[in-house]
Amino acid sequence: KAGVTQTPRYLIKTRGQQVTLSCSPISGHRSVSWYQQTPGQGLQFLFEYFSETQRNKGNFPGRFSGRQFSNSRSEMNVSTLELGDSALYLCASSFTAGTGNEQFFGPGTRLTVL
Amino acid sequence: AQSVTQLDSHVSVSEGTPVLLRCNYSSSYSPSLFWYVQHPNKGLQLLLKYTSAATLVKGINGFEAEFKKSETSFHLTKPSAHMSDAAEYFCVVQAGGTSYGKLTFGQGTILTVHP
Numbered sequence A: 001k002a003g004v005t006q007t008p009r010y011l012i013k014t015r016g017q018q019v020t021l022s023c024s025p026i027s028g029h030r031s032v033s034w035y036q037q038t039p040g041q042g043l044q045f046l047f048e049y050f051s052e053t054q055r056n057k058g059n060f061p062g063r064f065s066g067r068q069f070s071n072s073r074s075e076m077n078v079s080t081l082e083l084g085d086s087a088l089y090l091c092a093s094s095f096t097a098g099t100g101n102e103q104f105f106g107p108g109t110r111l112t113v114l
Numbered sequence B: 001a002q003s004v005t006q007l008d009s010h011v012s013v014s015e016g017t018p019v020l021l022r023c024n025y026s027s028s029y030s031p032s033l034f035w036y037v038q039h040p041n042k043g044l045q046l047l048l049k050y051t052s053a054a055t056l057v058k059g060i061n062g063f064e065a066e067f068k069k070s071e072t073s074f075h076l077t078k079p080s081a082h083m084s085d086a087a088e089y090f091c092v093v094q095a096g097g098t099s100y101g102k103l104t105f106g107q108g109t110i111l112t113v114h115p
Helices: none
Strands: A005-007 A010-013 A019-024 A031-038 A042-050 A053-057 A064-068 A074-078 A087-094 A109-113 B002-006 B010-014 B019-021 B023-027 B032-038 B044-050 B056-058 B064-068 B073-078 B087-094 B109-114
Touching: A005 A087, A010 A019, A019 A087, A019 A109, A031 A074, A042 A064, A042 A074, A053 A064, B002 B087, B010 B019, B019 B109, B023 B087, B032 B064, B032 B073, B044 B056, B044 B064, B044 B073, B073 B087
Parallel strands: A010 A109, B010 B109
Antiparallel strands: A005 A019, A019 A074, A031 A042, A031 A087, A042 A053, A064 A074, A087 A109, B002 B023, B019 B073, B023 B073, B032 B044, B032 B087, B056 B064, B064 B073, B087 B109
């Protein structure tokens, strides 16, 4: 079974631009979560989607948004990019939402904002 | 609210000696607890998970962890370190309730293994 895939793997953008990252979960998984990883803040939760509905959201500004499609694929969007948005963005999928469910992580998209 | 504290940012051991990575957690609900490993330039891999069954949890590659509710700890151990164990390890809590499936990560412990 294929793992979680994320595209693109690397992105370079300039301040003020917007970016869209894509995540394809493991086949059969219906929950997708997004995390931001930076050297200073570590791994932080962005949001979780299940059956096309956002179930939970982390403490990030409204510039960060996401959505999930009927095939469980998910996208996240960051508008008006800032230098501090440079990070590794990780997507994770699980069979269902809620506690106790293993989340399987993709390789991440490394975003650099210049 | 939920939080995780990994007590050591760096741990250095010699190959063949035991590994101990320490983790304390805080949670308003009965938590699920996980350990993930991240090798350089690689994604996160699940080592093991605790979800209110047996308190001693065995994972992959010889790792295990013991859930101690009275101490709010979930330390990761391995009897004998291997060079391939060198990586960053994350203790993770998933608390449920209004947090739903949200994972809260510790700051990570970098494990160095010397020959």
